[in-house]
Amino acid sequence: MHTTSLLTRSARRLQRAGWGLRKRRERLTAWLDYHYPGWRGKRQQAEPERGSRDLSGRFCSHPFEQIDLEESGACFTCCSAWLPTPMGNIRNLDVMAMWNGPTMQRIRESIYDGSFRYCRHDRCPVIQNDTLPTLAEAEQDPVLGEAVRARRLTLEDPPSFVNMVNDRSCNLYCPSCRTERINHNEGARYEKLAELQQRLLTAYLAAPNDRDFTLSITGSGDPFASRVYRELLYTLDGSRFPSMKIALQTNGVLLTPRNWARMEKIHANISSIIISFDAASPETYAVTRRGGHWATLLENCARMGELRALGEVRHLRYDFVVQKANFREMPDFVRLARSLGGDRAYFSRLVDWGTWPRDQFLEQCVWEQGHPLRDEFLAVLRDPALDDAFVDLGNVSDFYAEARR
Numbered sequence: 001m002h003t004t005s006l007l008t009r010s011a012r013r014l015q016r017a018g019w020g021l022r023k024r025r026e027r028l029t030a031w032l033d034y035h036y037p038g039w040r041g042k043r044q045q046a047e048p049e050r051g052s053r054d055l056s057g058r059f060c061s062h063p064f065e066q067i068d069l070e071e072s073g074a075c076f077t078c079c080s081a082w083l084p085t086p087m088g089n090i091r092n093l094d095v096m097a098m099w100n101g102p103t104m105q106r107i108r109e110s111i112y113d114g115s116f117r118y119c120r121h122d123r124c125p126v127i128q129n130d131t132l133p134t135l136a137e138a139e140q141d142p143v144l145g146e147a148v149r150a151r152r153l154t155l156e157d158p159p160s161f162v163n164m165v166n167d168r169s170c171n172l173y174c175p176s177c178r179t180e181r182i183n184h185n186e187g188a189r190y191e192k193l194a195e196l197q198q199r200l201l202t203a204y205l206a207a208p209n210d211r212d213f214t215l216s217i218t219g220s221g222d223p224f225a226s227r228v229y230r231e232l233l234y235t236l237d238g239s240r241f242p243s244m245k246i247a248l249q250t251n252g253v254l255l256t257p258r259n260w261a262r263m264e265k266i267h268a269n270i271s272s273i274i275i276s277f278d279a280a281s282p283e284t285y286a287v288t289r290r291g292g293h294w295a296t297l298l299e300n301c302a303r304m305g306e307l308r309a310l311g312e313v314r315h316l317r318y319d320f321v322v323q324k325a326n327f328r329e330m331p332d333f334v335r336l337a338r339s340l341g342g343d344r345a346y347f348s349r350l351v352d353w354g355t356w357p358r359d360q361f362l363e364q365c366v367w368e369q370g371h372p373l374r375d376e377f378l379a380v381l382r383d384p385a386l387d388d389a390f391v392d393l394g395n396v397s398d399f400y401a402e403a404r405r
Contacts (some may be wrong), residue, residue: 046205052121056114059138063107067159069166073196081351082124095158095203100123105153163216167193167228170221172291185227193228208240216247224254235263238269245271255300272315280332305341320343323350324362330387348394367399378403
């Protein structure tokens, strides 16, 4: 415990000081994740939580259905930026041992008692936009209802939503996420990532089955830039797992007709496609999505929109991470997403992944009190284009409500 506390304080001190070489900080964070997978949770418990809310009588299904695998082997039950306490590590525990372990029991208890004390209330989009269901509604759920009514802390079935964020390989190097291209497509690093993925997925894909589960790939990089993910997507036979769903999350540049065709055996299993833009113009895209190609992105998205109209894609969402460089384009992005055949335009706030010194990160956060562009940001949120059911403002919702007031 003392070692973890020391490492946490050291990492925080380096962050506050704006440690010159950001690349070293990324490596330090990866080292901490690998050797001390609980350090994020301990840091969060030591910090005061901003924007804490009374969530008595509300419910979140994530601790009852979701597992996220990160590159260190650490597993979480939600995005680690929103719920930073790991349930365990796949290197030394199997899925069910983590799923029903003491950490997950405490997290489920925090949902039942309404404290949500392991969650970042200020970051979680469903807390921010007030879309959490009630406990009473959860008790009537056809899948989770029995467990919720009995206030069960352990569950018989493994997680039904498997979020693969174990490989950061990507064809882009967006400044909000990383300082250079990351590619783990060969060598010891690739082999380690492949082994961790295999350990987790054995519980789901070892033999043909009709279980209802979702594989989400990926919020950590791009599924088509990662050899680990490509090998899975191109070889997986959906007919062997007829109730399996695939949720794809990509930057869209490599979502070409050729790569789409390579996934032919799982086309019927693909339940949703999320494509990240972070811009509504080529000029801004060049800043927020380094290494991308705007014309190729639009061409690929137009094709996905056509497939959506034909019913060959079941749900198509376009995403936008709000920051200083792009917030003025939020209304234009809504119009662009609609023109490309999307079902939803989704917004979220920038998260500090350690790629900027702290002062530079805060400069990007135009929603923070005292930011010189905050009033302009609130003015953008009053644009009529954002007042539409087509738009999901996620964890920007509080600021939207403030702007409307």
